[in-house]
Amino acid sequence: MEISEGFVKVKGGEVWYRRVKNGGEGIPLLVLHGGPGNSHLPLEALDVLSKHREVIYYDQLGSGFSQRPDHDDLWRLERFVEELGQVRKELALEEVHILGHSWGTTLLSAYLLTRPAGVRSAVFSSSCLSAPRWADDQKRLLKEMPADVQATIERCETEGNTDNKEYKEATQTYYKKHVCRLDPWPEAMEKAFTLGNPDIYLTMWGPSEFCVTGNLKEYDCTPRLHEINVPSLFLCGRHDEATPESTLYFSSLVPDASYHIFEDSSHTPYLEQHEEYISVVSSFLPEAERKA
Known part of the structure; x- marks a missing residue:
């Protein structure tokens, strides 16, 4: 396995990338990590896909191993979309598959709606x-949590004390x-938190997964998924x-889209059911190449 790392310039600074090659000749796969403000690290579980194609990761500006400029005006969806295009250009990814995870799917959808050339799937x-x-999904899931957990979350959010230990x-x-059901969490998950940038997360999303107060709170591309x-x-x-109900709904709006649900996983099936995840993605990519 051949691994190379480096930096490319984007609007606002430089972002770090990682390229993994293992002899595969398929069209490269570019991976967009979750967050916002997280890192690619747990997604290195996808390295095994390099058997059939190069796999490329990058840490978005401000997080992970990338530069961390102190400019709040950089933390906007539109700039991250522009950054994605710049990364593709700098790494000469004229034809590419793109996999987005969590917030990475927000970024992916916004990018695809700019009609970029060369995206194969x-x-x-x-x-x-x-x-x-x-x-709305998180409100429903929270109601299934123990009463004391619900009460603590509601009280802290009401009082604005979301940075305390409770x-x-x-x-x-x-x-x-609902995020990772493995016990203990993999080391890559734990380390990713130390590489993350909570300021970006708070600015764009909010204090937690289920308290959406940031500048993404109105984002909804469902009217344009077709x-x-x-x-x-x-x-x-x-x-x-990211509930199965919403996933099925989104897939129903994209022409000829397919879907797969991992029965024993939460938000990190690429870790929780690694072999099945790799099998599903490995089957999809070459089929997508034949269709495109």
């Missing part, structure tokens, strides 16, 4: 394509059910915070 892994729908412990209870004209695959876990 899209994988929407644990999708967030409507922030209002996401918020709130973080309560949200962790939720995350262990415009996506590349082979598309939607994935999620049965216990995912």
Whole structure:
């Protein structure tokens, strides 16, 4: 396996990338990490896909191993869409498959709606394509949590005390059910939190997965999903915070899209059911190449 790393210039600074080659001659796969403000690290579980094609990751500006400029005006969806195009150009990815995870699907959808050339397929892994729908889903899932957890979360959010220990412990209870059900969490998941940028997350999303107060809170591309004209695959876990119901709904709006639900997973099926995840994606990509 050949791995190369480096930096490319984008609007606002430089972003770090990682390219993995293992002899595969298929069209490269570019991976968009979750967050916003997180890192690619847990998604390195997808390295095994390099058996058939190069796999490329990058940490979005401000997070992970990328530069961290102190300019709040950079943390907007439109700039991250522009950044994605710049990364493709700098890495000479004229033809590419793109896999987005979580917030990465928000970025992917917004990018595809600019009609970029050369995208051969899209994988929407644990999708967030409507922030209002996401918020409604989280309210429903929260009602299934223990009463004391619900009470702590509601009280802290009402009082504006979302940075205290109580709130973080309560949200962790939720995350262990709907974000990653592995116990203990993989080291890559834990390390990703230390590489993340909470300021970006707070600015764009909010204090937690289910408290959407940032500048993405109105994002909803569902009225335009019919415009996506590349082979598309939607994935999620049965216990995912990106719920199966919403995933099926999104997939129904994209022409000829397919979907797959991982029955024993939450928001990280690429870790929780790694072999099945790799098998599903590995089957989809070459089929998408034949269709495009």
